[in-house]
Amino acid sequence: MSPKKRASVFDDGISSRLAALGADNLAQALLKLAEQNHEAADLLARLLATPEDNLKRVKAKLAGLRRGRSFVDWRGVPEFSRQLEGILEDIRSGVPNPAQGAELVASFFECDKAIFERCDDSSGIVGDIFRLRARDLFVFYAAKCADRARLADRLFKLYGQDDYGVRGCLLDHAAEFLPSEDLRKLAERFWGRAEQEPEEAFEKRHWLLGVEALAGQLKDPALFEKARLTSWPKMSPAACLDIARAYLEADDARTALGWVEQIPEQESFIKSWERDELLLAIHQRLGNQAQTKDTAWRIFRRSRGEANLKQLLSVIGEGEREQVIQGEARLIGEAKALSYSDAAFLLQVGRAAEAESYLLRHRSEINGDRYESVLPLAENLERQGRLLVAMVLYRALLDSILRRGQSTIYHHAVRYLRKLDTLAGGVGAWGDVQPHNAYKDGLRQSHGRKFSFWGKYQS
Helix, strand or coil: CCHHHHHHHHCCCHHHHHHHHCHHHHHHHHHHHHHHCHHHHHHHHHHHCCHHHHHHHHHHHHHHHHHCCCCECCCCHHHHHHHHHHHHHHHHHHCCCHHHHHHHHHHHHCCHHHHHCCECCCCCHHHHHHHHHHHHHHHHHHCCCCCHHHHHHHHHHHHHCCCCCCCHHHHHCHHHCCCHHHHHHHHHHHHHHHHCCCCCCHHHHHHHHHHHHHHHHHCCHHHHHHHHHHHCCCCCHHHHHHHHHHHHHCCCHHHHHHHHCCCCCCCCHHHHHHHHHHHHHHHHHHCCHHHHHHHHHHHHHHCCCHHHHHHHHHHHCHHHHHHHHHHHHHHHHHCCCCCHHHHHHHHHCCCHHHHHHHHHHCHHHCCCCCHHHHHHHHHHHHHCCCHHHHHHHHHHHHHHHHHHCCHHHHHHHHHHHHHHHHHHCCCCCCCCCCCHHHHHHHHHHHHCCCHHHHHHHHC
């Protein structure tokens, strides 16, 4: 039974029905379940343990993790991850003392080497237990601890031995349990530790990265800038963007603008997109209306879509919507090359006729290998009764599969051909598009020896 179905059953008054069974019946059922399932047995032990017993259980389990040697392959990782979550639940439900709780969670993090070296975490499930569940539990306890200096020492030690990249998440949330003065002292300790390492050493950059994390929480962009440029003296677009964000988050938009302007406009698509998104926020903060409009238009034109259209209209005014759409439909129609995202945009804003005309004009450029873009267009246009252009798109998908000879997905090719058979009867005029029967004859000539495909189609 799926979790969703289980939830629906449990929500149907089951609590009151269970209570009506009586304590003795429930106790016997729980004992029987515990005999058959180790997770149920662990839950039962947790419920019955005194705080002292539970503390011993947790310490024993952590010692077991450190001693563990048997390898857990990808198939066993889900069960292994539940065991790890069970340890964290033992701590959460059975250790009320904040200092003890924080120390036990820290000890759990120190088992990372023993855990990751004995399991295949290609799915990332185990890593997420550290970065999410264990992190949240540590922050929960740490926020209630009175001894801040001890917490800072523990965090310093943990971060210094972060060989598996799962302990830094604690540092990213340090401001939730350490006041600013302690954060600054910790940043100074990190800096001092970095200075002890050789230039270009990984450890040096690791400590400086910690300084960056603390500087961000301190809203100290100058410290962030110093750490980044010490770690990577050679200027890069990524460094400029990160430093600019640090200044913007500290409400120094003018300095942030200076850093963004150091990035060439002709950067990679991702960096250009990040640059303009940051520029938009900076110009809005500075009240630069003309630059804000120019940047919003540039973002929209780079990638037309509903989200970017909404962002543009928030700058230039919702009343400009129809004028913008009309102008963009004209520009898309005049384009010399096909853009799947532009075709999708036309459909999003209710311009199906323009989308149909655009795709038919560029049909020689449609590549069925791009099924993640082509298939949604085909299905959308089919729903809107634009059958001729839908067929052109389905043909591209079918041609792609047959051209590549991927027999494992011939069932999709069969589905597309049967779809074409069905849609063909609704096409009134083919224009300069090859009629269905002629197209199908061409398929038999080109791919007649793909017996597996034709057998599936005819069966």
